[in-house]
Amino acid sequence: MATDYKTLAGQEFDRAAFESLMKRKNFYWQSFEPHGPVKGLFDYGHPLATLEAQFLTIWRDHFVRKERMQELKCAMITPYNVFKTSGHVDKFADFMCKDPKTGEILRADHLIKDVLEARLKSDKEARGEKVEEAAEDPKKKKKQAKATKGAVKLDDEVRKQYEFLLATLDDYTGDDMGELIKKHDIRSPITGNEVEPPVSVNLMFQTQIGATGKEPAFLRPETAQGQFLSFQHLLEYNDGKMPFASASIGYSFRNELSPRSGLLRVREFLMAEIEHYVDPESGKQHSGFKKVRDLKLPLLSRQTQSEGGSEPTVITIGEAVDTKLVDNETLGYFIARIAMFMDKIGVDPAKLRFRQHMQNEMAHYAADCWDCELQTSYGWVECVGCADRSAYDLSVHMKATGVPLNVRESLKEPYRVEEWQAQLDKKKAGPLFKKDASKVQAALDSLTQDIREKLSLSLEKDGKVEVEVADMEAGKVELNKDVVSIQKESRLVTTREYIPNVIEPSFGIGRILYSLMEHAYWTREGDAARSVMSFKPTVAPIKVLLVPLQKDARFAPVVESLEEQLDERGLSYDTDSSGVSIGKRYSRNDELGIPCGITVDYQSLEDGTFTLRDRDTTKQVRAKAEDILDAVEKMVRGRWTWADVQAKLPAFESKEEEAKEE
Amino acid sequence: MATDYKTLAGQEFDRAAFESLMKRKNFYWQSFEPHGPVKGLFDYGHPLATLEAQFLTIWRDHFVRKERMQELKCAMITPYNVFKTSGHVDKFADFMCKDPKTGEILRADHLIKDVLEARLKSDKEARGEKVEEAAEDPKKKKKQAKATKGAVKLDDEVRKQYEFLLATLDDYTGDDMGELIKKHDIRSPITGNEVEPPVSVNLMFQTQIGATGKEPAFLRPETAQGQFLSFQHLLEYNDGKMPFASASIGYSFRNELSPRSGLLRVREFLMAEIEHYVDPESGKQHSGFKKVRDLKLPLLSRQTQSEGGSEPTVITIGEAVDTKLVDNETLGYFIARIAMFMDKIGVDPAKLRFRQHMQNEMAHYAADCWDCELQTSYGWVECVGCADRSAYDLSVHMKATGVPLNVRESLKEPYRVEEWQAQLDKKKAGPLFKKDASKVQAALDSLTQDIREKLSLSLEKDGKVEVEVADMEAGKVELNKDVVSIQKESRLVTTREYIPNVIEPSFGIGRILYSLMEHAYWTREGDAARSVMSFKPTVAPIKVLLVPLQKDARFAPVVESLEEQLDERGLSYDTDSSGVSIGKRYSRNDELGIPCGITVDYQSLEDGTFTLRDRDTTKQVRAKAEDILDAVEKMVRGRWTWADVQAKLPAFESKEEEAKEE
CATH class of the missing domain: 3.30.930.10 (Bira Bifunctional Protein; Domain 2)
Incomplete structure (x- = not known):
């Protein structure tokens, strides 16, 4: 890689x-x-x-x-019930093994992966094959070194088994991993100790709302x-x-x-x-x-x-x-x-x-x-x-809370449906079932049309039906003809109700920023010490670097005037007035990814022109302040590229400064 | 109020x-x-x-x-030691009283305040004085009603005492409040129960990092x-x-x-x-x-x-x-x-x-x-x-961690100082005090110049001195002339070290936003139902409301073109194409504080002009799309006010629309 x-x-x-x-x-x-x-x-x-x-x-x-x-x-702090309902309390977890002697907690899949990879590596070494360096993680190398003792050759069969396990590890349950750890004698690569069987550990941060202890809560994981x-x-x-x-x-x-x-x-x-x-x-x-x-x-x-x-x-x-x-x-x-x-x-x-x-x-x-x-x-x-x-998600929360999280649309063209209705006679069912009456009706409501049709036949034939009511102790009830009616009825449907589907684009901002920084990073040809962060002007953290050519009091008011103009345009800037060479000052600010450099030199004092330097090419143009600042603003707003600037403003070549920059 | x-x-x-x-x-x-x-x-x-x-x-x-x-x-999640050091673990707390029968937790100062205020109110009623309504909180009224039984007149002395207590309540410790609660028989205004004495309850949310239980942490309170x-x-x-x-x-x-x-x-x-x-x-x-x-x-x-x-x-x-x-x-x-x-x-x-x-x-x-x-x-x-x-803060963290959180400045002009130095002879002190030698030296280092001078005289006179070493069991040591030397020496000072002072402006953003919303709220004269949120165009959540005059297919492409132009300028908008009157549409969007309204009417189809309506005055101007959008952009960037717009663009009066808006 x-x-x-x-x-x-x-x-x-x-x-x-x-x-x-x-x-x-x-x-x-x-x-x-x-x-x-x-x-x-x-x-x-x-x-x-x-x-x-x-x-x-x-x-x-x-x-x-x-x-x-x-x-x-x-809100980030979220009461227990929300994540119980969404499934996070039960499923947002990793399997962990404890090292019983040190109390250290190891992620089961990491543990298996680390140990098997180490054994495969050691096998390769034993067979004299070239081993790719695990360049990305020095700690991993150390662990791998500990997990095996030098180059140990594996049986062909075992090697294949390990490779298969590593490829399919994502599919394993906690119990699967537990067996695997036993079977292949996988131990902590840090201590060499045997580990306890994997247990599921929830990955949400827990806390509680208020002081009573009655309101457990989590920090949300999404x-x-x-x-x-x-x-x-x-x-x-x-x-x-x-x-x-x-x-x-x-x-x-x-x-x-x-x-x-x-x-x-x-x-x-x-x-x-x-x-x-x-x-x-x-x-x-x-x-x-x-x-x-x-x-x-x-x-x-x-x-x-x-x-x-x-x-x-x-x-x-x-x-x-x-x-x-x-x-x-x-x-x-x-x-x-x-x-x-x-x-x-x-x-x-x-x-x-x-x-x-x-x-x-x-x-x-x-x-x-x-x-x-x-x-x-x-x-x-x-x-x-x-x-x-x-x-x-909408379905489970709606079910758990009874609060509608659905859409109810009026139909432009209402229509009729014929449906089997199963209805308790409330006056009679009340005294009969007391507080369980509503449970019985709910059981009837949950019956499919097919079953209702069948029950209506039984009711006709036997004068009674048996209905399962899971919530009641007896588990079922017998309903006589006078307590329940089951018949086909016509109903006008005027609305449509549905729970929406959800498409979710979910951005991990820190990961994107980190990747972006790696993508922006490079070094000047022939000088690995001169690195550059090539952020686009639109996203660069600081837009402009102001560089007075030398420590000379006459530059100060000119720099200050540029600063004020940048402020007015809402453009962020840094001023580097330190004593080091102009090339060095540009170089060290290239590491911050500042895209536009404006130099204030002796000619600026005479004719009010400034050079504008492009971070990536180190090329320069020279023009009046307003043109320079317009160009900067257009680049920062994403309307111009450096090529546009070069096409519009005269190029500037300065032997002296080029030399300094090298 | x-x-x-x-x-x-x-x-x-x-x-x-x-x-x-x-x-x-x-x-x-x-x-x-x-x-x-x-x-x-x-x-x-x-x-x-x-x-x-x-x-x-x-x-x-x-x-x-x-x-x-x-x-x-x-980071928000903060390890225990940070807030132990800053003092938050010990001091970021409120005093609470528990209602032993219900388990309810009451803030001690709120409890005292609620009850005493209720008694004073009831006293006023008893004396036939006018009582200001506690308009801000209906719950509070209810509690006050419960805390007293109708109008009860207080003794003059007691009334004065209550008033003094309320004015100085901020100064009371938990124990003070406990005594006060007993003395004045202050009970839960909800249940009438006596409450337990105040205890300090920390107000930070607690959690833990990792699964070992060894890393307690808090959500930061600042x-x-x-x-x-x-x-x-x-x-x-x-x-x-x-x-x-x-x-x-x-x-x-x-x-x-x-x-x-x-x-x-x-x-x-x-x-x-x-x-x-x-x-x-x-x-x-x-x-x-x-x-x-x-x-x-x-x-x-x-x-x-x-x-x-x-x-x-x-x-x-x-x-x-x-x-x-x-x-x-x-x-x-x-x-x-x-x-x-x-x-x-x-x-x-x-x-x-x-x-x-x-x-x-x-x-x-x-x-x-x-x-x-x-x-x-x-x-x-x-x-x-x-x-x-x-x-x-910088001082306590530096002391607790030993990591420098100070500034070290090179002095432009180093200077010499004459100072009393008290120094152990390491060769002799080592065998004598063993592991305590450094404690003895630390004790010497902490002596003031005055004391060192006095000790030098004693040492000269008696050949020995006694020095307190708090960290040692004996509490003090006797030092002979051959183990310690105390003499005036000259030292070159080249750097200055200091811990900075910190000025902290700290903004509670939710509170400012809430206040801002209250400040922006008003209702049109003579119609309390027509409320307006007068957000400045610079902060208004949505900048533009697009309103096609009627449901007419010919308006759609014109609205779409305006939407594209707004998109290009980065201006947020809502389009209200619903069937209700134009006045009603403006009215209900005034409640969102949209500052600029653009109407697309039949004249727009003919000559490409649009009206721009100001939310606060409901006045309108009429001009070509580009002029209208320029005006909107200038208002949103904070460069123009509505008065500027009126000065630049021709006013528009429409009897028909005025009427509708009323």
Whole structure:
């Protein structure tokens, strides 16, 4: 993997050098460092916090405003019942094994994977084969070294078994993994101890509301549930019309037991989730699809994957929907819009693909799912999930609470239906069944038309029927002819009720930002120490670098005037007036990804012109302040590229400065 | 209070009508309603979520970009040690009394206040005096009614005592309140039961990181600690230069035991906190102060309050600093910038004041504090705290972790000092004190210069000295001349180290948004049912309402073209094509605060002109699409007011539409 992965300048990606830049330039760091850093929690410094803010502005514009979604914000602290109903209390869990001697908790699938991979590696070494370095994780290497003792050759049969296990591990239940751990004598790679059998550990952070202890709660692991529970408000705001979408930007939490992979797997993270509600009858069509159908996208299908392939097919989303590779227009529309968004923020298109979920990896509620994956030095990373959640969530909450979370439409043309009605005579059933009368009626209501028809015949024939009532102690009741009537009746249907299906594009913002930073990183040819973050001017955290040529008091008022003009235009800037060479100053700010550099030199004092430098090419143009600032503003608003600037403003070559920059 | 409080049109503020609008137009609602709403947790619907996003854009621009602060984002989940060190584990608490029969938890100060106020009210009734209605809280009225049995006259002495207690309640400790509850027989106003003595209950939400149970953690109650613990990163990013500021927009949590007052007191809330780090020697000056010193502000001083007054003095911030009403320029600068921000977002200037904290109400760390308070129907509400936190937080974390959180400056002119040095002879002290040797040296290091001088005399005279070593069992040691030397030495001082003071403007965003909504609310003259939310075009959640005159297919392409042009300009809009009258459509969208209305009528089809309607005045102008959209864009960017639009574009009077709107 590591060898496939190149910077945009075609160089080997050097993770250590990249991380050193991230640290040096304060992009991010582990939280609460002085008290001992906490795994899986990170602080964002100014460059990354600002990048995130720009990202959100563009996201809101691209999705919420452009698609006229309803933005909403829901609470993070969520009462127990909500996640009990949604299934998270029971299913949002990982299997863990405890090392009984140290108390350490190990994720069962990680444990098996680490140990089997280590054995396979050691086997390869024993057979003199070349071993790929696990470049991505020095800790992993250490664990692997501990898990085996030097090069140990495996039996052919065993090797094949291990390879099969690793490929299918996702399908294993906790019990399966427990057996596997016993059978293959898998022990903690840290201590060599045997471990306890896997137990399911819920991954939600628990807390409680108030002081009474009567209100257990969780920090939400996704923003979706709050949106679903607001469905009636949303529908009302949309004047009862379907389809529509809600969108929420907010934090979610996952109590990872052993966080790995830096910013890619963290314990609190910002998400942007869209819930697009559709009528299940018409929801596969999308009115905007015609506008995107010619967009070409790299799609990695379930079938290709099941055949062992990893090369996506590049076709238009129109063709993908026509051939049923992508199930329907609505899903296709969102896949296309996600791709357009990624392009807008500057993701490297060569490092993007859409991968269809395998049947067994989908969330329990999902009907279909395509992930937008971005390639990083850690491999392909799921950054946006685009799932069809069907009517699952709305249905379970409606059932649990009795509150309608459905759509009720007046029919333009009401129609009549003939239906079997089974009705208790209330006056007689009351004294007979007392408080259970309503349970009996409910049991009747839940009978199908077929059964009602059969019962009506029995009732006619025997004068009584037997009906199962699961909620009652006896389990069933006998109903006489005078207590119940079962007959065919005609009913006018004036409304249609349905629970909408939900298409959910769900963005992991931290993962996208991290991938974007890797994509933006490269080093100047022949000088690995001069690294550059090539953020698009639209998303770059800081837009302009002001550089007075030298320490000379005459420059100060000119710089100040430029600062005021930048302020007026709402353009962020840094001024670097330090004593080092101008080339060095540009160089160290290239690491922050500042796209536009304006130099104030002696000519500026004479004729009011300035040079504007492009970060990526280091080329310059020279013009009056207003033209320079107009050009900057157009680049920042995404209307001009550097090529446009070069076409409009005269080039500037300065031997002296070129030399300094080298 | 309620009678003082008017809408911007000078009407009585009707909270019930306002809340009904908030609900009807989906501004906010209680979270998780279908599962039974949870107190103190709210969801924001599209209008309020979008208002918040606009607020944040303006806030970032006004503070972070304009003042070139470092924005950062810190983790919310915070390990125990951080808040143990900051003092929150011990002090971030309220006193609570339990009703032993029902298990209900009552806030001790609320309990005392409710009961004594009820008794005073009942006393007034008994004496035939007019009783002000507690308009703000129907529940409170109910409780008061329960707490007393009809009109009961109090002894003059007792009445005075109650009034004094209510005025000074903030000063009471838990024990004080316990005695008071016993002495005055204060019981639960809900059940009439006696309550248990007050106990301190921490208000942080507790959770744990990982599954081992070894990492207890809290949800932060403020964003500040993460910023302080990142101090070295921030200082480094600023090239070691002082002063500078960090800023963080993020959520904090407070496990309120009985949340009241709607959006004003909630359990999770968005804050924007600035930490401005200054050199304690020069930090009272601020380079930007000259730009703001002429700004006039309503300041309610500690002195006025202690004399029972509540009228702020309106003076320039320059005069306030000159006369020491506001302690220093830096504090004054931020107070002014806060006022400018409030004006920018459209807070009613007549409903804003700055109130100095009384000595006893400041947080344990604060050296001085001014609150920016906004007037609402609940009274004056603290919306921004502007505190001098001194060096408290950085000092305690540095002491607890040993990690430097201070500034180390090279002195331009190093200087020599003559100092008494007390030094153990390590070779001899080692064998003598073994592992305690370093404790003895530490004890010597902590001696003042005066004492060292005295000890040197004793040592000369007696050949030995006695030194207290608190950490050792014996408590003191005797040191002979050959083990210790105490003499005056000269030392070159080349650096200066100090822990910065911190000025902290801290914004409660939900409170500001709520106040802003109350300030924006009014009703059309003579028609209380036609309410308007007069948000400034810069902050209004939706900028434009498109209204085709009638249901006529010819309007559709024209509306679509306008929609595309609005999209291109990044202006949000709603289109109301419903069948009701145009006046009604404007009316119901006035409730969302949409500032600009564009009508598409038959003349539009002929000559391509449109009318632009101002929400507040309902006046209209008519012009070509481009001029209309330019005008809208200028209003939204805050460059034009409606008066500017009227001066530039021809007025439009339509009898027909006026009539419909009435």
